[in-house]
Amino acid sequence: MVSIVRAPVYDQRLYETVRRMVEEHGPEVRGRRVVLKPNLVEFEPESSINTHPLLVHAAFEAFRAMGAASVRIAEGPGHRRNTLDLADAAGYFKTVPCFEDVFTDLNLDDVTRVRPARQFSRLGALYLPNTALGADLLVSMPKMKTHHWVGATLAMKNLFGVVPAGIYGWPKNVLHWAGIHESIADLHAVFPRQFAIVDGIVGMEGNGPIQGTPKRAGVLVAGGDPAAVDATCCRIMRIEPFKIVYLQLASGGESHITERNIRQIGESLSAVATPFELIPEFRWLRMENS
């Protein structure tokens, strides 16, 4: 099931919106450890590059209200080394009370070597942070963005942030050599218990995920199957999900991302569809060109 909810701006109403949205899906979190994984990229609080802190705090409060034993926020940025500085500049310290107490820098967390349940890349076993591996529910909270290597970066691509740069470097270049699409599918397979909440209130179009321009879509998209959530986001962005290689790989036979197989609640796709501008290399991904 995937839900689409209108959310025009980042304001206090988000707390109620996100609480209802999560409760509707009813993930089993009572007494469990929940880890929220936003997307932090750059020191630009006013841009659309990072997941908005108000949305992350709204999710934090929602999962706590649902009885989670612990809720942590965790991220391992791929470009900038000083994660706490980055979180500060992105507004997390101001928005989330006692932020440092509830945050884990996944780049510098203790690690365990694991082999994905299904392997698509040449990565083999991978060191991954114990905070993410120990989560009973890993909540991917990306920004809705176009991406200059893979077309779109959403809940699944956001898991690049769990790969510890303390081991693999900034950026996490081994993932590129192993195949970006394949590595995304590998990481998806490592974490079987996921939920996704996509920040599409203001996303990014064009040369994302860093140098693109803000794009207001005014939506939140959520669900327990990240592949289905990502496919729905693609359709909102007017990108053909079947042309996104990592979605094809991870969905295994494409059934997860076929529109008729996704039970969708909330707004209809047609009501919220917002074409995102693509760089010339990716214009063939447009649904109109299918």
Next chain:
Amino acid sequence: MGKQNRDGGWPYVRGSSWTEPTAYAVMALLAAGETEPAKRGLRWIRATGRPDGGWPPKAGVDQSTWVTALVALLPPEQLGASAHARAIAWLLETTGRESTLTYRLREWLLGNPRPPEQEFPGWPWIPDAAAWVGPTSLAVLALDKEYRRRPLPAIRERIDSGRRFLQARMCREGGWNHGSVRALGYESRPYPETTGMALAALRGIRSPGTERGLAVARRFLGECRSADALNWLRLGLLAHGQLPADYCHPVGVENRTLPDMSLGLLVEAEKGRDFFLA
């Protein structure tokens, strides 16, 4: 010193010991004359060295990485001559994957032209990945220091090629991003940390490009609010005698990690700067 773990190493913030914070902490303590905790740190570093001569980012990780350059910045008389020599040998043998014979042969067979920026080998964060500005800068600093002790042609050659690597990757507006100067036709923008690191590694190199980099570093110095970035910017500007005489560290910039704090102490003191620029 209060952050030192019982095993002798240091964490980034809290928790288990990592090589990077331990190397910086040892340098800062040696510069301050605090020899006992430094000795315990050095023992931890010696014990975590890998059979291939390199160092892992933390104990238990079976891969040598860029942190080997930080170990190589430690004085051989403190680290131990053989451990230090192994670190230098590992650096001399390591390049970005794009510079390996296998990769170049493959690209040649596929008819792919070699991009000009791949002409000179740099250093990767981790073997089997591409070379980047950060690890290349640190490796050049370590080898430059070693060359002053042992002026061997093999060391000179890697220093020179590393510096050319950096010069080829200068952003159009000046300064350095992590890697390529452009991607898919879009210009990359410089970052403060990498700009400071590259300038430190290019000590003694005068060129219009270096001057542009210094101008960008001075601009960043006035804007930036990250301790790590400010440390590297200061070191980069000091390497060229360009740190403004009236520079004042901005109020409210927090040391978030142990490397932030250690590097800050090292940059402040002449003895500390010697670890990078002597």
